[in-house]
Amino acid sequence: MADCIFCKIIAGEIPSSKVYEDDQVVAFLDISQVTPGHTLVVPKQHFRNLLEMDADSSSQLFARVPDIARKVMKATGAAGMNIINNNEEIAGQTVFHTHVHLAPRYEETDGLQISFETHEPDFPALAQLAEKITQA
16 A cells, blocks of 8 residues: 555665565564654565454464564563554554554553553443444
8 A cells, every 4th residue: 555654664765673574574663752662563575454354374473473572572571562463543443454553561650551540340231232232
């Protein structure tokens, strides 16, 4: 895709700090470095997001994530890792080419905050939603 920054990186039109590359996937350091070592794992084929990917393409992408994440953790000395994939703008996607964020974690104040609000369970509503998803 001509106007996609990740496609331009993959094509070598824009420089990047690559940490991994094969025939299906490339991984490079995110220029914003939310935390030191913040890496993006990107399929070479353009897909808007994970929801557009077929099973084989998504399998190829996610098969590489654990090894790359371990290498990033080893190299940075991180204590943990957030592995994040955002799909569509409402979910935080800003570059519309599928990618997985590897965000090494060092301490609670390392610059990345992810929080989930918890709610009291409504078991009948959960059962109804589960059935709806199963039927979709």
